[in-house]
Amino acid sequence: MVRSPCSPGASALKKGPWTPDEDEKLIDYIKRNGHENWKALPMLAGLNRCGKSCRLRWTNYLRPDIKRGKFSEEEERVIVNLHSALGNKWSRIANHLPGRTDNEIKNFWNTHIRKKLLQMGIDPNTHKPRTDLSHFLNLSQLLGAAQFGNIASPWNNFLKLQAEATQLANIQLLRNLLQMMNTNTLTNIESNSLLGSQNPHQFRGLVNGTTISNTNEPTTISQDLVNPPVTPQVHNDFQAISKLWASCEGGFGPEGLNINGDTLSSSYGIQTEQNPLPALVSASTSPVTSIDYQTERKGDPSNYSTGTPTSTIFEAWEKLIDDDNYSSYWNDILE
DNA sequence: AACGCACCCAACCGCCAACAG
DNA sequence: GCTGTTGGCGGTTGGGTGCGT
Missing domain, CATH: 1.10.10.60 (Homeodomain-like)
Structure with missing residues (x-):
């Protein structure tokens, strides 16, 4: 006892x-x-x-070395990045933020970051786009009742809402992919550590607007991804998708994703001149964070959620693209 | 001014791992 | 190996505060 x-x-x-x-x-x-x-x-x-x-x-x-006061944007981004890799391991996250305590980070997560992620349609636990019912209800709030036209039948309305919610979840996924393209195509940062060996074929196939490859070729990191040649086609595809995204509901302004007047750009975002999209969690430019993903995982694999953030995105894509219902949907987009 | 509500965060609780005897 | 102690960690609570009505 x-x-x-x-x-x-x-x-x-x-x-x-x-x-x-x-x-x-x-x-x-x-x-x-x-x-x-x-x-x-x-x-x-x-x-x-x-x-x-x-x-x-x-x-x-x-403790004299405690840093008090508001969290900086950099700190916020580091917390999100580390949380996506470590989960609720507040003390380990705190190790990477000098002067911050695990309690303080935990409170900050629960009171600020968690809410922002939920508003963005991202599950704060998994860091994946949310597709559950509660999220759909949230999204419907964001869209506003006026958008849905005929509300004579509650079921009609429900089905419309559901379709919209699913589409928004897909848009969230698309956003993630775009950010990855953005990161790899335009900023040329540490792609090796971010991409790992996950699914370069799917990615390339999608970029080229072709059928997604499911071959069993040896999976190596595509040099096209590490240092992608910006061919006219890739460039056009990128621009097309960017335009699509820019036209999406609740799109991005220069400050990032703006929902209910609450901008979330720092945690999820790096931005480039060419493309104002916010970055993925996994696409952080922070070298510390990139290294930490690897070292932390090596240290204690049991502590992590399944898959790297990058693979999570690809897995979600794979699942989505495998769905016949969406093939024409995505073809339309990519054309 | 009074009230209710939501939010924030310091502090507590309970569990666990490491360690000593 | 067993038991008790200690420190660490993550989840939760509740008092304080600010804001809207």
């Missing part, structure tokens, strides 16, 4: 918010003696608190 240091037996100990006096005692003691033994510290410091409470107060609030 493991007993918490703050067990019921120690109920006489004070709980709740810390007073300035208690803070001062804790700081003074740790400055003079360090904090080798949290269990013994409260008594030695003259605090009527359990050791655990003291440790939390110190690590989350009183």
Whole structure:
């Protein structure tokens, strides 16, 4: 039986918010003696608190190297990137953000980033486009009731909403692909680490507007992707898709995706002069983050959600494209 | 001014892993 | 190997605060 240091037996100990006096005692003691033994510290410091409470107060609030205040856009982007790779491993994410505590990052995620992702139609847990019912309800709100015309029949309306929601989910997916094209075609950044060995054939086939290849050729990283030649056809396809995207509902302004007046560009986005689309999580230009995906995964594979962000996108594409119902849909787009 | 609501975040709770005896 | 202790972590809570009505 493991007993918490703050067990019921120690109920006489004070709980709740810390007073300035208690803070001062804790700081003074740790400055003079360090904090080798949290269990013994409260008594030695003259605090009527359990050791655990003291440790939390110190690590989350009183530590001198804590950076307080608003998170920068760079920090926000790093958090999103790391979260897409690590999940809710707040302490490990905090390791990459000097001066930020896991608690602070966790709070920031739950109160800010999570909401933004949901508004963007991205599942904050999986970092995939959302296609579930609740999301569809959200999307319908974004679209607005006026868009849907005849509302005489609730079922008609429901089916319309559902179709719209599905289309928006697809658009979200398209956006992800576009961003990847954007990243690889126009910015020429660390494509190796971002793309891994996932599905270059599918990608190339799509770019060229042809049937998606499902051959069993040896899967190597396409040099066309790593350093893609911007052939006229690729260029045209890119522009065509960009135009399509620009015409989509809730498209992007210079600041990124704007939903309900809330712009989310930093976390998901790098932007280029040629294309203002926000970037994918996986397409971060942050070298730290790119390296971290690999090193972290090597360290503890069990901690990660399935697939890299990049493969997640490709998997979603593959699934979508395999669906006969959408073949003509995408052909129309790509033509 | 009073009230209700939503949001934020410090702090707590419970679980787990590492370690010592 | 077993048991108890300790520290670390992630999830959750609830008090404080701001804002709208």
